[in-house]
Amino acid sequence: STIPPFTRHPQFISHWECFLQNVLNFVQQDVVPNTSRMNPPVFSPHEVVETEVPILQSYCASNLFGVVARHSSCKVHATEHGSSIGASDGYITKDDRLTIVYEIKGKWTLNPQYFNNDRIDDIQISSYIQNARNQIYTYMVWNHLQYGILTSFDYTFFCKRDKIEGASDGFEVLYISPGISHSSTSPTLLESVAYMFSIADGSNFESPPPSPRRVSPRVSRPTSAQNSPRALRNTFLQPQSQSSNLEIDQS
Secondary structure: OOOOOOOOOOOOOEOOOOOOHHHHHHHHHHHHHHHHHHHOOOOOOOOOOHHHHHHHHHHHHHHHHHHHOOOOOOEOOOOOOOOOOOOOEEEEOOOOEEEEEEEHHHHHOOOOOOOOOOOOOOOOOOOHHHHHHHHHHHHHHOOOOOOEEOOOOOOEEEEEEEEEOOOOOOOOEEOOOOOOEEEOOOOOOHHHHHHHHHOOOOOOOOOOOOOOOOHHHHHHHOOOOOOOOHHHHHHHOOHHHHHHHHHHOOO
């Protein structure tokens, strides 16, 4: 996994617990009523794989993001150069406004054997996945974006930065969805991408204070006991039911 210079490290990483239900709600409310007016997806012809990574990047741009973009007034830019800052594998624009950056990894990096029940938000996880998480987070921060996508096409993870309410020193959390397989049915991968495109409007999301070496909340010292690293950490180490309610309120 590429490690960009001046890599940013999320202060907190948490499970985007309501993501699947949010996608299903979106499909029921926004996709199903309009299905009769949509053309079926058009996939690119089979390509001979000679060099794996460039072909994977092209394939994802055409047959994952591209088929959704045509129904979302979005454009896919499969390039390491352009409107985005850094060297992400690609980005999404809507009305000429940068909305999402995405990064594509081979299955040797996003290997399911490293997952924990289809999740990669665990602290104790493979260094390959840690580097990939830091990479997509870095591109999100550099571009002042709230949303990013990390995919191998076999599995796709959707990322969202969010402020921690009441934090005095710009603390934020990186939410990561469970991995959505290309063969998932409830929701499907394309439905998940469509939901992500629908919520990302390109609104400026300010970066936390510069901290290229930050690896844990202990490195940053908030100014009050209420916003101390321990208090903030406890906020995101609640039982699942409580964290679920918190996440739904923030969505």
